[in-house]
Amino acid sequence: MSTGQSAILETTELCKRFGGVLATDHVNLKVLKGEVHALIGPNGAGKTTLISQLSGLLKPDSGRICFKGKNLTGKPAHRFARAGLARSFQITSLFADMTLLQNVALAVQAHAGHSFSFWRNATTDNRLLEPAYHYLQTTGLANNADRLASAVSHGERRQLEVAMALATEPSLLLLDEPMAGMGTEESNLMVEILQKLRGDKTILLIEHDMDAVFALADRISVLVYGRIIATGNKEQIQSNAEVRAAYLGEESNA
Amino acid sequence: MPETKLVPNNKPRPISFWINAILLLLLAVAPPILFITGQPFWLDVFTRLVILALAATALNLVLGYGGLVSFGHAAYLGLGAYAVGIPTYHALYGGMDAIASFNGFLHLGLAVSVSALFALLTGAISLRTRGVNFIMITMAFGQMIFYAIVALENYGGDDGLTIDVRSEFPLISLDNPLTLYGLCYLSLLVALFIVYKITRSRFGLTLQGARSNEERMRSLGVNCYRYQLVAFVISGAICGYAGFLLGNFSTFISPEMMDWTRSGELMFMVILGGAAFLCGPIFGAAAFILLEEVLRDVTIHWHLPFGLLLILSVLFFRGGLSGALDRLRSKGDKP
Secondary structure, X not given: OOOOOOEEEEEEEEEEEEXXXXXXXEEOOEEEOOOEXXXXXXXXXXXXXXXXXXXXXXXXXXXXXXXXXXXXXXXXXXXXXXXXXXXXXXXXXXXXXXXXXXXXXXXXXXXXXXXXXXXXXXXXXXXXXXXXXXXXXXXOOHHHOOOEOOOOOHHHHHHHHHXXXXXOOOOEEEEEOOOOOOOHHHXXXXXXXXXXXXXXXXXXXXXXXXHHHHHHOOEEEEEEOOEEEEEEOHHHHHHOHHHHHHHHHHXXXX | OOOOOOOOOOOOOOHHHHHHHHHHHHHHHHHHHHHHOOOHHHHHHHHHHHHHHHHHHHHHHHHHHOOOOOOOOHHHHHHXXXXXXHHHHHHHHOOOOOOOOOEHHHHHHHHHHHHHHHHHHHHHXXXXXXXXXXXXXXXXXXXXXXXXXXXXXXXXXXXXXXXXOOOEOOOOEOOOHHHHHHHHHHHXXXXXXXXXXXXXXXXXXXXXXXXXXHHHHHHOOOOHHHHXXXXXXXXXXXXXXXXXXXXXXXXXXXXXXXXXXXXXXXXXXXXXXXXXXXXXXXXXXXXXXXHHHHHHHHOOOOHHHHHHHHHHHHHHOOOHHHHHHHHHHHHHHOO
């Protein structure tokens, strides 16, 4: 499995407990540089809990998170982002009262360093607008640049999530169910957008949509009850008995 | 090159822009005319209006643009006023040689720096909380200053302090009511310009981003706390400056002017006028002052209609008076 490629993100024996529930159970996860790594698992497996720790929004109870060789365990969320780790949210999290362009421009601005500039007009600053516009194009949103984030469709908001994550020029993109709640057409569009990013970006993808996962992922890790029960490529995962029992079996019953 | 701009600057100016311009023009022209035509009472009313509008503009920066509901802003008005009263008191009656002076620049510098420092200290603590806790803790800090001044028997304590001599500046005399009004009005314009520039700067956009979605801002790598704290200090400094003007205007200052109900009145002005609208606080202060003048003659319970008005505006006019004006334009724009 390990081909000598360097890991960009590595967790060691990561644990998170909510009361009596071990939501993250000694997780050892390795995301290799340049790969699209999918994290799958049935509902309630603790995927969002895990990704929240990986982006610094939740502090693990024990274990380590190493990103690009640096130990980020217990650091606040903005330090994770500064280190080059961007996430999109499963439940869309945007600046609803701003336009799509403003949303991405804020992300560009956040990446550009501190914002202690009090006088220069930032709302017409092309150093912010040009990159912002570029990321809207990448994610197929250029035509909606002037619309409010609260006024566009669900699928477009999901695309905006990706655009904003990209705008911080991350070394690792954490995508928390980018296809959640999407129709087939919107899903396909998102797969297309993500296909364009592969090779360029390292992506950790959390997704329910199996077609999308198998289309995109180089490697897949399966999370069940907070534990990673298998990691491998598409064929390995599909033929793994434990995975079939815990996850794929359940899926085919539905 | 993107064809779009964040704020399209080729659009015709909206109606609300012209209404705001007329309001500012009216404030420049009407009070002096009223004064010259023998109605000095109205000049007094307008001076108070402009000073309160200035304080509310300062509050608007944190409450409107920052989404941080500070319930303690009257403290800065008080600090600013006592920065005039205390040095003047010592200049007249001796003691405290370091600050005993009639010099207006000293008063002004003291008002702004003490307010900024108080904002820095209390903001550093308050901003670690959010929501109701933030409201309560800012109010508690405000009340702390209130009781501290009450305890200062030297300066009249509860009974307040009369400012016998106004701040002295070269060339101008604040004893002339027209000059004082002019200074207040210009100060308001400058404050509006500062807030206008700030809200469109990178700093201002960050502040508004944190209001809109703080968690998202953090996951973009922004430490919101620092920006909010700086905004809080700027707001406190401007509000302290408003207090400096208020002290010179009323010439009688007392702890009552920094009571929590006063902070509530400033919030009332911002919310009724339109939070996060540049000229909203002026509308709010105007509505407040005019209602106060009119209703006080009718009933002693003049706060009651205020409350009703605020409830109605929150229910039916999102964005207060300015928000309603803004929608005039969007109605007209509909195809």
